[in-house]
Each structure stands twice: as C-alpha cells, then as structure tokens.
Amino acid sequence: VTDLIDADAAADVVVPSVDAAPESQTVGWQHRHLLDVDGLSAADLDLVMRTTDAMREVLARPIAKVPALRGRNVTILFYEPSTRTRVSFEVAARNLSADVTNIAAQTSSVSKGESLVDTIRTVEALGARMLVMRHAVSGAPYLAAEVFGGSVLNGGDGWHAHPTQALLDLYTMRSRLPGGSVAGRKVVILGDILHSRVARSNIWSLTAAGADLWLCGPTTLLRGFEAWARRGPAAGRRFHVTADVDGALRDADVVMALRIQRERMSSGLLPSLREYAARYGLTADRLALAKPGALVMHPGPMNEGVEIAPDVAAGAQSVITDQVTNGVAVRMAMLYLLAGVSAPLTAP
Amino acid sequence: VSDLDLSRAWLVDPASGREGPGDIVVTDGIIEAVTWLEGSDAEGIDAAGVVVVPGLIDLHAHLREPGNEDAETIASGLAAAAHGGFTTVCAMPNTSPAIDEPGIVAGIRAAAIVSGSPLELLVHGAVTVGRDGAILAPLGELADAGVVGFSDDGAPIRSGSILRNALAYAGALGLPVIDHAEDLDLTEGAEANDGLVATLLGLRGWPVAAEEAAVGRDLAILADVVRDVPSARLHLTHVSTGPALDLIRRAKAAGLPVTCDVTPHHLALTDDWVAGSRRWAWDAHVDPWDGGGREAAPYASSLRVNPPLRCPEDALACLAAVADGTADAIATDHAPHTEVDKAVEFGLAANGISGIETALGVVLAAVDAGHLTLLRAIEALTSGPAAVLADRTRRAPSPGLIEGALADLVVVDRADAWTVTREGLASKGKNSPLIGRSLPGRVLLTMAAGRVAYEAPTG
Numbered sequence: 001v002t003d004l005i006d007a008d009a010a011a012d013v014v015v016p017s018v019d020a021a022p023e024s025q026t027v028g029w030q031h032r033h034l035l036d037v038d039g040l041s042a043a044d045l046d047l048v049m050r051t052t053d054a055m056r057e058v059l060a061r062p063i064a065k066v067p068a069l070r071g072r073n074v075t076i077l078f079y080e081p082s083t084r085t086r087v088s089f090e091v092a093a094r095n096l097s098a099d100v101t102n103i104a105a106q107t108s109s110v111s112k113g114e115s116l117v118d119t120i121r122t123v124e125a126l127g128a129r130m131l132v133m134r135h136a137v138s139g140a141p142y143l144a145a146e147v148f149g150g151s152v153l154n155g156g157d158g159w160h161a162h163p164t165q166a167l168l169d170l171y172t173m174r175s176r177l178p179g180g181s182v183a184g185r186k187v188v189i190l191g192d193i194l195h196s197r198v199a200r201s202n203i204w205s206l207t208a209a210g211a212d213l214w215l216c217g218p219t220t221l222l223r224g225f226e227a228w229a230r231r232g233p234a235a236g237r238r239f240h241v242t243a244d245v246d247g248a249l250r251d252a253d254v255v256m257a258l259r260i261q262r263e264r265m266s267s268g269l270l271p272s273l274r275e276y277a278a279r280y281g282l283t284a285d286r287l288a289l290a291k292p293g294a295l296v297m298h299p300g301p302m303n304e305g306v307e308i309a310p311d312v313a314a315g316a317q318s319v320i321t322d323q324v325t326n327g328v329a330v331r332m333a334m335l336y337l338l339a340g341v342s343a344p345l346t347a348p
Numbered sequence: 349v350s351d352l353d354l355s356r357a358w359l360v361d362p363a364s365g366r367e368g369p370g371d372i373v374v375t376d377g378i379i380e381a382v383t384w385l386e387g388s389d390a391e392g393i394d395a396a397g398v399v400v401v402p403g404l405i406d407l408h409a410h411l412r413e414p415g416n417e418d419a420e421t422i423a424s425g426l427a428a429a430a431h432g433g434f435t436t437v438c439a440m441p442n443t444s445p446a447i448d449e450p451g452i453v454a455g456i457r458a459a460a461i462v463s464g465s466p467l468e469l470l471v472h473g474a475v476t477v478g479r480d481g482a483i484l485a486p487l488g489e490l491a492d493a494g495v496v497g498f499s500d501d502g503a504p505i506r507s508g509s510i511l512r513n514a515l516a517y518a519g520a521l522g523l524p525v526i527d528h529a530e531d532l533d534l535t536e537g538a539e540a541n542d543g544l545v546a547t548l549l550g551l552r553g554w555p556v557a558a559e560e561a562a563v564g565r566d567l568a569i570l571a572d573v574v575r576d577v578p579s580a581r582l583h584l585t586h587v588s589t590g591p592a593l594d595l596i597r598r599a600k601a602a603g604l605p606v607t608c609d610v611t612p613h614h615l616a617l618t619d620d621w622v623a624g625s626r627r628w629a630w631d632a633h634v635d636p637w638d639g640g641g642r643e644a645a646p647y648a649s650s651l652r653v654n655p656p657l658r659c660p661e662d663a664l665a666c667l668a669a670v671a672d673g674t675a676d677a678i679a680t681d682h683a684p685h686t687e688v689d690k691a692v693e694f695g696l697a698a699n700g701i702s703g704i705e706t707a708l709g710v711v712l713a714a715v716d717a718g719h720l721t722l723l724r725a726i727e728a729l730t731s732g733p734a735a736v737l738a739d740r741t742r743r744a745p746s747p748g749l750i751e752g753a754l755a756d757l758v759v760v761d762r763a764d765a766w767t768v769t770r771e772g773l774a775s776k777g778k779n780s781p782l783i784g785r786s787l788p789g790r791v792l793l794t795m796a797a798g799r800v801a802y803e804a805p806t807g
Contacts, residue, residue, distance in 0.1 A: 038548075038637055117691055137695035138539070138550040139647030146645065158695065160550030200550055224547035231544060231635065 013043070015050040018058060018332075019066050022340035027051075029337040033145045033152045036161045037204035045170065045208060051333035052171050052326070058095065059329055069098035069339055075128035077119070078155065079105040079135040084300055084324065085155055085165075089132045092331035101128065116140060120147045130335060133157075138197075151338040153331075159195050165299055166201035168330040170209060172323050173254055176295050183210035188248045188290075190282060191258030191307050193241075194221045194269075198258060198299045203228070203239060213239035216248035217258075217280060220269040245280055252290040256297040257282045257308045273306050283309045287317065295319050350800045351375055352793070354759065356393050359384070360401045362727035363748030369393035372400055374755045377798020382749050397763050399789075401726045402747040403435025403756035403796055405733040407609055408501070408526075408585050408679035409704055411437070413459060414452065415444025420684040420776050422456060423463035425704070428682070428775035430794045430801035432705040433758040436468040436733075436741050441479070442502035448474035448485040450493035457494075466799035468742050472497045472526060475514045481506050484513060491521040496740045499526035501585060504562055506532060508569055515573040519580030522738065524607070526583045529562035529592065530655070539695050541619040541656040548637065549623060549646060551695070554656045556589045563592040567599045570606060583736055584608040586681045588655040590665030597674040607736045609679035610666040612710040613701050613781075619657045621781060622646060622694075629663030630717050649690050649697035650781040653683070667719045670728050677733040678725075680707045684777020702777035706768055708760065709787025716788055742797070759793040766790040 016025045028047055031039070040048075058066055074093040078086050086102070093100045103123065114122075116135075123131065129150040133141050138158030145152040156162040173182050187206055193199045193215050206213045215225055222241055229241045242248050249255060264270045287296065296308075296318040304310040313320060352374035359370040359382065369390035373381040385393065411425035420428075422439075429437045439456060441447030447456070453471050460469040473490035477483045479500045487498060498518050505511040505527055514525045535558045540546040542553025563584060570582045587593055587608045599606050618629045624642035627634060634641035651657060669675040683700025690697050703710075711725050720728075730747045739746055743756055766772075766789075768782045794802040 115688070115692055135693070137693040139695070140693040142645050142647045143649075143693055158550050159552075197550060200548070224542070224544070224553065227544050228547050 013046050013050055015047070015054060016336065016340070018051070018054045018068060018336060020068065022068055022336050025340060027337070027340060029341060032338070032341050034163050034334055034338060035141045035145060035152060035154045037163045037166050037201045040204070040208070042208050045205060048167055048330070048333055048337065049171055049174060051337060052329045055329040055332040058332070059325070065095050065097060067097045068336055069093065069096040072098050072129050072339065073101060073127045074098040074130045074132065074335065075101040075103065075123045076132045077103045077105065077123060080156070082134055082156070085134065088324070088327045089155060089331050092328050093335060095328070095332055096335055098335070101126070116143055117147050120144050124149055130338060151341065153334060153338065156197055158197065159200065160197050161201045162197040163201055164327065164331050164334060165198050166205040167334070168323055168327040169202055169256065169297065169299070170205050171326045171330055172297065172319055173295065175326070176319055176322065177253060182206060185211050185253040186214065186251060187211045187254040187256070188214045188216055188252045189256045189258065190216045190245065190248065190280065192221045192260050192264065193217050193225055193258070194223055195261070196258050202256070207237040207239055214248045214252070215239065215241045216245055217243065218270060218276070219243045221264070245286065246289055249286055249289040252294050254295045254297060255282060255287065255290055256299070258299065259301065259303060260307050277306050281307055281309060282312050284312055284315070287312055293317060297323060299323070350377060350795065350798070352755065352795065354398070354400065356385070357398045357400050357759070358393060358395045359749055360399060360723060360726045361749040362402070362723060362731040363746045363750070365723070367395070367723050372749065374795065374798070377755055379749065379751055379753050379755050382751050395722050395762070397761065398792070399722070399760045399762055400749065401758050401760065402730045402749060403758055403794065404433045404708065404729040405436040405741065405747065406434045406680050406682065406704060407438050407677055407733045407736060408440060409437050409682040410442065410684065410700070411439045412684060413443065414455060418686045418776070419689070422459035422469065423465065424774065424776045425682070425684070426460065426463055426465035426467045426469065428704050428773065429467055430465065430796070431774045431791065433708045433760065433791045433794055434467070434704060435756045435794060435796035435801065436470060436743070438470045438472055438496060438737070440501050441472050441474040441499060446474045446479045447471060448477050448479070450486070450489050453490065453493040453495060466796040466801050468796065470496045470737070470741070472499045474498065475500045475505055475525060476510060479503065481510060484510070484517065487514070487517050487521060491523060495523070496737050497524045497526050497583065499528070499585070501526060501528045504528050504530045504532065508565060511566065512569050512573055515570060515580040515582060516577045519573065519577040522579060524581040524583040524736065526585050527566050528586065529559055529566055529584055531558040531561045534558035534561065538656070539652070540622050541658045543619055543659050545619040545623045545636070551622070556591055556658070556662070559587070559589045559655060560591040560595065563587070563595050567595060567604060567606065570604055574605060581605045581607070585679060586611050586614065586655055587675070588614045588658050588666065589662045593665055593669040593674055597669070600674065607676040608674070609677040609733070609736070610670060610675045611681045611703070612678060612707040613653065613703060614655070614658065615663060615666050615670070615678070615714055616710045617651070617657045617781065618660050618663055620660070621657055622648070622651050626785070628713060628717065629660045630667070630714070630719055633660055647694040648781060649692065649694050650701065650779045652694055652697045652699055653701050654699040667714060671720055671724060675728065676736050678707070678711060678728045679733065680704045682775070684775050685779045690779045700779065701781065702773065702775050702779045705773055705775060706780060706782050706787060708791065709766070709789050710782070712762060712789040713787060754798040755795040756797065757795050758791060760789045761792055762789045764790040
C-alpha cells in the first residue's frame, strides 16, 4: 500500500512551475496519453496532485490564466452529450491560454457516417495537438490514440474509464480529509457500479492510494466486481463489494453516490426508482451511519431524491461543488503535464 | 496436373490411423506410391521436419460471395484456403442474399469453377428463408442442388419449433443441421466474454451460460426428434466453453447423433488478448494488469469475434475436447471483413477473425505444446470433418494418403516457422489478430484434385 503523502516520495516529485511552458521543464511525467488510470503509478498520481495544487493557486489569482499552452490547439471531441465535463475541459484549456476547438459529434459529419479514424485525422489536419474525447463505446480513445499524432485525454469512454474524474475525486478527498491522505480511509462508492466508468477509474486510483475501498449497490449492478475485488495480491489493490448498504456506510470517511439511469428499469436490473431510493438512496439517516463529518461526493449530474437526498447533496458534509472546481484544476494539470510530453512530437 | 517425388518425409494418414517415415510419389496428379519406411531406412526422420498430410477440410468458412465481395470472394477465399493447407471448404450461407434457394448454390459453384481453383467447394444452405428464423427454406431443393448441411450461422436458430422441424426434415434428407448455439437474450449487446477482462475493460459480457443454455436446449430437442426420425443429425459449430462441451460429451455417450467443432482461435487465444496479452491459452497465465502481461494495446478489434475469446480454462477444455473426440473437427470459422467494418471502435466492429490461413499453424502450436498429438490434430482437420459431412466430399471413401487416388495433400515443414503478415495473407480479410506473429509449420505445397493449389515461393 502506497501512501501518497509519504514524505520521502514527495521529496522526489518535481512540481512544474505552471507559469512557464511545459516543454521547458523537467518533470517526471512519462505518459503521452491519459487513456486510463490503470497504468498510473503512485508517483504519477502524486505528481498530478501536486501539479493540481499549483493550478488551484492559479485559479485563486485575480486573473486565473497562465500562458503555458499559448498557441497550442486543444480539440474537445464529444460523442456523448455532456455539459459539465466538456465545459470543465474547455475552461481548463482556456485558463492555460490554449486555442480551443469544440466538436459535438452529433452536429458534425459523424452523424453522416464518418468513422472515428477519419474524424481524428481530420481534426489533426485542422491543427489539433491535444484531443479530449468522450465516447459511448469502451476503448474508443485507444483507437484514437493509435492514429492521432498528439496526446489523447480520455474524457470518459463507455463503462470503462473517466480518468480526470477519478483524479479530481482523489484530489478532493485529499484536500478535505484530515491529514491530507486517503490511505486507510474508508471510501464507499454507492450505486450503479456495473455501468460506471467513474467507479472503474476510482478503483485504480483509490486502491493505489491505499484507501479502504467499498463498492455498494444492488447485486444486479455489481456483477463481475467480486471477481475483480479478489484479483491480485492480497496485500494491495483489493477492495470490498457488498449489497449491504448499512454495513458499507458504517464508519465511512467518504461516501460517493453514483447516478442511477432510468434505462436500468427497462432492462430489468432494478424494479423501480422508488425501491432504489428507499433501499440505496443516500439519505441523512443513512449518512448518520458514517463517521461524523464524512465527505459526501457525487460525480454529477444528480437525480436528487433518487440516489441522493436533496438535503444531503446540499448539506454541510457535501463537497460536490468542490469537485467541480477541482475538476478544472485537475484538467489544467493533465493538459499541462501531457503537453510537456507531446510537444516535441508535434513541434513544427 | 503435377508431379511430386518426396522421399524421407513424415507421413500422417488419419484414415488408416497411421503416421511415420515414408516416401510419396505423385505422377500426373495421381498418388502413385506411398511407401512406409522401416528399420534403418527410417533413421533420422521424425515428425518435426517435413510432414505430408491429406488436404485439410474446413466445415465452416465465410466466403462472403454473393453480396460482400469487398471482404472476400469465392476466388480469394479458395486461394486463402489453399495457402492454409485446406483442399475442401464448406461455404456458410449467411451471404447477401442468403443461400436459401438452389439458384444461389449454382451461382457459387459457377464462381468456384471460374476461379480456376482445384479446391473442392461445398455449400451449406440456410435453414430458414433469408436466415430470419421464421419459415423453413426449401431444404429438399437445396439438397437436390447439392448442399451438405443447413445452418443459419451468424445467428442461432432462435425458435425451438423451427429447430425441431429442421432436424426432422433435414434428417430425412440425410443432412445435418448446424447450429450456432447462443441464447440471444443473455448476450444482447455483448462485446467480450463475460469475465474479469470484460469487467475491467468495461465491456458488456457474453456469458458462458448463454452457450451452455442454448446447447442444452438443442440437445433436448434433438433427443425429442430422433425418437421419430432416427436419421436426424445435429452439428454444433464453434463451441467455445467447457460446460457446453461437457453437455455434448454426455449426449454423445448417451448415443445422441450430435457432432461438434471448435475453432483454432478458441483453442489458443483467450480474452486476455483483448486486454493486451499475446500469450497462448496454454502458457502460464500472467495478469494483463500485472507483471508485464500486457504486450499490445487493449481493445484490438481483430479480436472481436462471436463466440468471444474465452478464459484459459475454456480454451483448455476445447483442447481436451479435441483430444478425447468430443469435438469431431476443428473448423476455422474464417470470417474476413473489410477495413471499413473492422478499423472502428471495438464495440462497433464486426464479429469475426480471418483465420483459414493461420488455422494449421495455430493447431501445430498446440501440438508443439503437447496438448494434441499430431495424428489427432490432423484427424480433426481431415477425417473428422469428413465424417461430419457423411463423406460427401469428392475424396471417397475418405481423405487419406491412398495409392491410386487423385492427390489431395499438403506438405508442411514443421521446422520452418513463418510470420503472419497482411501482404502474405491471400484472403481479402486482413482481420487477423496474429499479424506480426510467428507460427510453426510453413505450408510448402497444397495439392488438390491432383493439381498444385498453392506452392510456397522458393528462396
């Protein structure tokens, strides 16, 4: 188990000066793309966290903008409707002075049958140097990374991964938990685990950071995760899977509720939203099982009154708006770190 | 019409159950002499060098003509088959239009003749009109046109009553019904084998139970039909799971007239490949997320296939089924696709592997690893499928190294490995997950009906 605030490890992390151009710095980031969280080491995560600290400092300035990515094109290509993630990436890129191109796939030639490969080649020919991509099919960013000359940032693919969400969740927990670490903390992810890219990415980052991770939901929405929980060496990267919501919440330090989609009823995975809210909804009564002051999180968008009660979402323990702000800082950090790697590849 | 004079090779003749050192002479396309060597004459000859086997028979190949000639044609498919050592190929009927009336069978035969290939092309007809599962195709007319089996492959025969009627009707014609066993309710939207890899990659799972449940249903219906129609025969194709093979093993022991085949890719590849592993199913397992088990990028669409690549235990169960005869044949399920259909997101890619040229190499890799004997492996590629076809091939009475017969044989150098390349594949379908990989056993020569169908370039 790696403790991310380990003092020795922290001493080795060279945090970039975010006011300077990324390629002018020597920091320990080696990855050209951000496609998944599974390949990130504890040291990688630590570098992202510390770079995000620097970006939070930028966001606190009167003019929250640095010239780091000036003249560099960031193309945001979303094949799924999304407001918050798309806007968060856009704000992050603009704060770094990048040129931003937004492509909502439903209004481009994609709906006329252009393949993903052709679309990627086209946006690259139009000047894209970094590509932020959201896609409904798991693994689609890997195909994009195969053909794109710059860096691909996965903004969410199918059920598979949502790396920047996991990173902003980790950052939010670290910044709010006493001691500034998730190591040994009981973190509960509650809801539709099966269909959740947020849950999958959080499994990698939270187990790497040493959290005591619990996944909880109706058994139909946990299929396959018990086997995942048991894989690997017992000493690390294991987690708990349970349908017992009270047991999961007891003495929790963090509770993250996930969105429940209406389609789950029509496909027979759940009897009704009413029954889900009654049995698994995060209410004030349930939250009382957790430690006093336990953090309440949600990746959004919320169905208030279903997976989370409105008074809990807006309550004193909620850090949901923090997640949104931290999301901008984490995305700035990732754009910055990836630009340092991809710059030599795309220099004119 | 050609000659061959090969001395001191390893001959494998499953029809007679014999293998060993020998000489073979072909004159004017006829096997003139097969001489088994013994004693000091046989010294220094082993099964690891040049091997001569009867021409291979593929029960299950998608040749895409008519309707999708961009992916494959009869001519390119037969050229690919010859490159792979096959001399008899059964074309599956899920073309466009489907092979559901005699005129289409005639058109395919004509295309084979025009291709000039000496290979034998056999045809399976559809079970239902348009393969839509509703109305029986004209099975009798198709039989008269020479089809050797009936299948709605690409999809299962969803209706139990249609399957029952097809088994009974085809049984009277002496032909098997070939089912692709899959419970579609359990596999809706499925992208990869339901298991750890699919869970981690966020892919919708194809449960083992979906194949097991469908095989169980099919066997129950077969048992019902044979009480009235003892000549009814069921062939289950591309069986991919241990539990389904166990059901078939028990049904055979109980005397039911059922046969089955497995594919080379289900013998040797696993769902770990989808996560980036490139280890054979029988190699020591290495977690793709741990300890360097990831040798390639995940989500390679060339690995998307139906049934999906399963876990190593299922692959080993497929090997065991070939070894003990539960699986009568190894069939390629050669499924060529165009770039348009494959160079897309994993979840949107067409199902299928272009495999007729790599089948023998993959099976020989399993032989090299000790999971099959050479004799049994070649039997599952020759006499086994011939028996499923009730010996309706032109090689009467059965495929073998038989003096006086037209030469239908393959010369393979097991000591010579070859690397699979896009350019090296004669198939139009370049959708092979084995591109870039070295396989044992280069095919030096394929002879069909006494003519050279493929000859390896020299030098």
